[in-house]
Amino acid sequence: QSALTQPASVSGSPGQSITISCTGSRSDVDSYDYVSWYQQHPGKAPKLIIYDVSDRPSGVSNRFSGSTSGNTASLTISRLQAEDEAHYYCTSFTTSDTWVFGGGTKLTVL
């Protein structure tokens, strides 16, 4: 199974909004509402920020939102803050009863 496709990097200024895409196929993103997003700061374990496409765990800022359209999932971060600078990974359930991650996107806050 192939990894989901994410842009290698995105950037934005404080206060702006950015969107990270996650492109899969009919074998994963396009077939299930089981897409999650994770934030990982250097040297730290990943942190769940979005699950089931658009739900936020308790304690996660409402500046983070998720959506899907066809075979592409998206993570939007509004009102960018310096602390948002990190790597972001999407993951989706697949028709093989497995999960697959995206390659990851490095977000730089300018």
Add this chain to the structure above:
Amino acid sequence: EVQLVQSGAEVKKPGESLRISCTGSGYSFISYWIVWVRQMPGKGLEWMGRIDPSDSYTKYSPSFQGHVTISADESISTAYLEWSSLKASDTAMYYCARQYGMRGGMDVWGQGTTVSV
């Protein structure tokens, strides 16, 4: 407090065997899958496989099937990731995480175990 605590860093030689652990506390261990995730140096996250501790059903990524074994002992709330013969390419950080079945995502993560071969 809900947490997953992983065993410490390991330094091994090629061909050696290894088992690392992930112990859950603060929740019903059998109610959540345990997932293992690999992160090679400077690289992204890779889903290796998962186990349902309630019945020990396991599912592996095709990329890892046959190379590792995932198991669990519900009596001590611990899941394991095991290699019978390590390779240099197994050098990585390994994370465990819990997941409430299909839904909910991986909401609690271990601190990671570094394996150097």
